[in-house]
Amino acid sequence: MIYTLTPEQEALIPVYREKWRAIAFSTERIERDKAAESIKAAYAIINEPEPTIIFCDSPYASLCLDIDLQLKYSNDKLYTDIEYLLFDQLEKQLGYDSLYVLNQRLNIDIDRINQIEFELGVLLERELKINGLKYFVDGSVRLDGLLRQYSLFEFCIYVLKCDYNQEIWKILQNICKHCGRIFADDNICMICDRPKKLSLDNQNRLHAEGEPAIEFTDGYSLYSYHGVTLPEKYGKIHPQQWQSQWLLTEGNAEIRRVLIQGIGYARICQELQAIELDFWKEYTLLKIDNDVDEEAIYLLKMTCPSTGFIHALRVPPNMNSAREAIRWVNWGVDPEEFGVQT
Incomplete structure (x- = not known):
């Protein structure tokens, strides 16, 4: 069990926090071949058959596809199962309480990130008129998942020198590196590209003035003012011209x-x-x-x-x-x- 960190370990907490925050907010385009390889390896390690992989330019595009809407009730088996394998191994070495405290310190921005994800889900639910959709989007592999678990995993592995399954950690890293948002089910895995634009204010809330705060390559976008989602009729106009x-x-x-x-x-x-x-x-x-x-x-x-x-x-x-x-x-x-x- 770890109850205190050395000064050197303390100094590395903001380093890992910022590293994974940058990854979570990346607007770099995904490489589809590498993304597909990462997903296939992930399904294989949990003994699931290789899924049909569908690429989409935005979450909106993925949810407009003619796919059985039972997807929205998925608990994202791929993500939770693989993550649990690594988390369980670390918990046996450090204890749940130690992991919980460390996780809180590594993830001070989680509430803001959760709000971003939820607002995106609310907008999709309203536009597609599908009740409960916000919880489906909020439960996909998402920004706060990268920050909440992956920063913890890496800190435990490289700073605290915990034993870990190298194959599982490699798969998780590849998913982060090569995939955007993932909607994973037993037979289908949809991979959404990252947004081409993601704009935040100094409190990490979605914010842009006169332009979208989130925008995907297919044009799907969300307007926001200091964390509050705006209708396009207001969002596309700069606040100086609001009436x-x-x-x-x-x-x-x-x-x-x-x-x-x-x-x-x-x-x-x-x-x-x-x-x-x-x-x-x-x-x-x-x-x-x-x-x-x-x-x-x-x-x-x-x-x-x-x-x-x-x-x-x-x-x-x-x-x-x-x-x-x-x-x-x-x-x-x-x-x-x-x-x-x-």
Whole structure:
């Protein structure tokens, strides 16, 4: 059992984490011959007959094929069976608790990756009108699988010097290197190419402005703004060109929140004709009565005396005066107490 790591081993954790993160987010095209060889070897090691291999340019293309939809109920036998063989060997040497703790430290971005996978599945489910499809996509060999297990395997093998089955590890590495997303069943294995574009923000959420955050070679794409999937009608337009009037007709609360974030309160105040409730010096308390959000929007507008720049900040709807709103913004400090005003 391993309860502590040496300083040298600790220093290697971010190295392996970043290595497998880069592999998971690769946009390099797969080589189909090598991908097929990897899958055949994988089926052979778990004593399954060689499957029919189908290549697709995107998950959408694979799910549009005329294949029995029982595939969507597959637990991905190929992936789980091979992975278990190696995991079981490591667990006997290190113990489950040690592996669990180490896995958590190697995979700090897993929740974000899970969200990426789930959003892709939700979009496919909506477009293809197949209930439960998001769970099928989420259960395929995917980004978080590479990060969650493969970084752990490699760290245990090369840093902790655990004994391991070399043939199994070689097969798993080849699948990662030569295949994109895999939908594996007993008789059929579909291999999807990697996306040609994958764009993230600094918190590893899907994000792009005015263009797809994920795009495959067949044109299938997903628009996203800081992790929130957007309809194409919004996603293909840069946030600087988003219109405040859209808030009046958009029924999805989460998308309205994103639109508000992208447009900014200053523009919303101007374009939706906010009502002035109170003012104090360069501060004005405003209200937007239109059905923009789940509750009325109250804003504190601040105008810089030297530059004329206008900034608007949302405040609670129980504010009765501009000075009260200023105190709320400044953690209870009354504006008369400010040492310096800007």
